Amino acid sequence: MLLLALTLTCTTAVQAQVSSVLVNGVGLGTRLAMRGSKAEQKPGVFVTPVTYQAQTFPQKRTPAKKLPKADVGGTEITAIEQLLSTRYAALQADSTSVLLSMEQEKEFGRLRNNLQAFNPTWSADAYLAEMDFYRQQDALRKRRTSQINK
Numbered sequence: 292m293l294l295l296a297l298t299l300t301c302t303t304a305v306q307a308q309v310s311s312v313l314v315n316g317v318g319l320g321t322r323l324a325m326r327g328s329k330a331e332q333k334p335g336v337f338v339t340p341v342t343y344q345a346q347t348f349p350q351k352r353t354p355a356k357k358l359p360k361a362d363v364g365g366t367e368i369t370a371i372e373q374l375l376s377t378r379y380a381a382l383q384a385d386s387t388s389v390l391l392s393m394e395q396e397k398e399f400g401r402l403r404n405n406l407q408a409f410n411p412t413w414s415a416d417a418y419l420a421e422m423d424f425y426r427q428q429d430a431l432r433k434r435r436t437s438q439i440n441k
Contacts, residue, residue, distance in 0.1 A: 330412065331412040331414065332412055332413050332414040333414065334414045334416050334417065336351075336414065337351050337352060337353045337354070337357070338350065338351045338417045339351075339352070341379070343382060343383070343424075343428075346424070348420060348421055348424040349416075349417040349420050349421060350375070350379070350417065350421055351372070351414075351417035351418060351421070352372055352376070353368055353372065359410055359413070362409070363409050363410045364405075364406045364409040364410030364413055367402045367403075367405045367406040367409065367410075368406060368413065370398075370402050371399065371402045371403065371406065371415075371418050372418075374395060374398060374399060374402070375418065375421050375422065375425075378390050378391065378395070378422075378425050379421075382425065382428060386432075387432060387435070387436070388432070389429055389432060389433070390425045390428055390429050390432075391422075391425055391426065391429055399422055403415055403418065403419070
């Protein structure tokens with residue numbers, strides 16, 4: 292009787308592990324198949340080099356007809372590009388004011404994370420590079436302001 296109980300317990304535990312492996316394997320296979328069905332976007336697509344005070348940085352702007360549908364990141368791409376466009380306009384308009392607020396930083400991070408979740412094949416490298424350029428400009432502007440105020 293004890294042997295039967297141990298056999299059933301072991302069998303149930305093994306079945307649970309096998310079941311878990313199968314479920315995880317099927318899920319992973321499905322995700323890989325979905326990724327494999329759509330090639331990753333090349334990093335240079337829709338990217339133009341832009342120069343500001345002898346420094347060049349990439350700027351990615353997607354034509355409206357080339358945007359993915361809203362449910363696969365199109366909304367996030369539009370919002371990211373709009374946010375970056377307003378920061379570029381601020382960069383050109385004034386050489387002393389801060390370019391990025393904490394809210395804009397948070398919004399960029401949220402949108403970028405959502406884009407990666409909805410469309411992991413979309414290349415967002417240029418967005419990050421452009422944002423990093425604005426961060427560097429902010430750091431320079433803050434240093435200049437603190438030196439002037441001393």
